[in-house]
Amino acid sequence: MxxxxxxxxxxxxxxxxxxxxxxxxxxxxxxxxxxxxxxxxxxxxxxxxxxxxxxxxxxxxxxxxxxxxxxxxxxxxxxxxxxxxxxxxxxxxxxxxxxxxxxxxxxxxxxxxxxxxxxxxxxxxxxxHHFYKPFYAPSDSMAPTIGSDDKFVVDMRWRGPPKRGDVIVFQAADSVRVSRIAAISGDRIAMRAGLLIVNGGAVAQHTEGRVMVDDIDGRHPATILRERLPSERSSHRILDTDTSLFDDTREVTVPPGHIFVLGDNRDRSADSRMPVEQQGVGMVPVTAIIGEAMYIHWSRDHAKIGNRLDR
Incomplete structure (x- = not known):
């Protein structure tokens, strides 16, 4: 047993x-x-x-x-x-x-x-990503605000209305791009000797200083300007590198349901001043806007990390 x-x-x-x-x-x-x-x-x-x-x-x-x-x-x-x-x-x-x-x-x-x-x-x-989504800038078209390879967070909940000065990400014909809204539906906009004219009035600008910038042709001196669009929440900086074909443009009226965008690197940006046939974006439909850029979360320029883009 x-x-x-x-x-x-x-x-x-x-x-x-x-x-x-x-x-x-x-x-x-x-x-x-x-x-x-x-x-x-x-x-x-x-x-x-x-x-x-x-x-x-x-x-x-x-x-x-x-x-x-x-x-x-x-x-x-x-x-x-x-x-x-x-x-x-x-x-x-x-x-x-x-x-x-x-x-x-x-x-x-x-x-x-x-x-x-x-x-x-x-x-x-x-x-x-329906709420927030990271993006990166492949070029310097938005320098000095957003430089090449800068990484930034976009508020995907954007529902409008579009406002002058907003930094937005939108779907262009060939790619996703980031630019600043310079004019909204009904605005008249033109460029005169590199100065932005909105609804017949020159946009306020003042010089901040000079810097050296990289380009495909090497390094060039550029002027940093502080600019503030009509009704913009705060001023922003732009780069003036040299004279370009788009320093002077005829006045156009932004059609309903569209916006006019510009890059902060004015002489190195293919934006609404250029038609789609010339690698620009033309007038951008509001429906093409993906979201509003919020802030830079990583950059080779460490001083830019945390910079708000939506204020």
């Missing part, structure tokens, strides 16, 4: 524990679910929570300098690491003993669960 009582709890081998803990690398919390800890499912929302923190945090609490940018990057890295390390450690600690599996912790339940959750996570980023 055998009086041995069999313990239903078995010990897992080290390789088995490593394998279960590694499931969390596929999906945070998956290893915990495998060992029967339903609370591990709470980690499924960690990537979404982190993405929301980055998206909405950057949208409402913009970076205000290089030091803040580095701190934010470190914080995001720490949170990302914790999102994976925490469930791995918890799984390792709780996986020493094997307990009877529940139906939702078996392999046949984990596989479809993983597919569904990963599918939802993939759709989370595009959903967040």
């Amino acid at each position: 055998n009086d041995t009582i069999e313990d239903p709890v078995d010990r897992r081998s080290v390789p088995a524990r490593v394998g279960v803990a590694a499931l969390n690398l596929i999906l945070p919390g998956l290893g915990l679910i495998r060992i029967g800890d339903w609370r591990g499912a709470l980690f499924f929302v960690a990537p979404v929570a982190l993405g929301a923190l980055i998206t909405f945090g950057f949208g409402h609490l913009p970076i205000t300098g290089f030091g803040t940018a580095v701190s934010a990057l470190v914080l995001v890295t720490v949170l990302l690491a914790a999102m994976y390390i925490a469930p791995i450690l918890l799984t390792w600690r709780q996986s020493r003993h094997r307990i009877p599996s529940r139906w939702w912790s078996r392999w046949y339940a984990l596989m479809p669960m993983t597919v569904v959750v990963l599918g939802l996570l993939q759709s989370a980023a595009p959903l967040m």
Whole structure:
């Protein structure tokens, strides 16, 4: 007669524990679910929570300098690491003993669960981009405000109305572009010797200084001007490099449902002064506006990080 009582709890081998803990690398919390800890499912929302923190945090609490940018990057890295390390450690600690599996912790339940959750996570980023979305500038057409390779956040919730001075991202015929609204529907606009004329009045400008700028032909001196459009919330800076074909343009009236845009780098911008046939954008339909630029979140010029573009 055998009086041995069999313990239903078995010990897992080290390789088995490593394998279960590694499931969390596929999906945070998956290893915990495998060992029967339903609370591990709470980690499924960690990537979404982190993405929301980055998206909405950057949208409402913009970076205000290089030091803040580095701190934010470190914080995001720490949170990302914790999102994976925490469930791995918890799984390792709780996986020493094997307990009877529940139906939702078996392999046949984990596989479809993983597919569904990963599918939802993939759709989370595009959903967040309906609120805020990062862009980068491929050229210096908006210098000195936005330089080549500067990265900036755009408010995708923009619904108008368009206002003079707003820095917007819009869909052009061949690409997505960023420019400043210089005139709105019904405005009359022209250029006279490089000076902007809106509704018959010259836009106020004053010189701030001289800088050297890079161009395809090398480095050239340029004048920094401070300009303020009619009813613009605050002034902005523009670059005057030299004379160009578009320093003088005939007066045109912006048709209904359209805007007239200009680059802040006036002599190096293919904007509404140029027709589409000449690589410009012509009059831009309001419906082509994607969103309003909010602030620069990364730039090689560290002093520009955190600069607001919507004030």
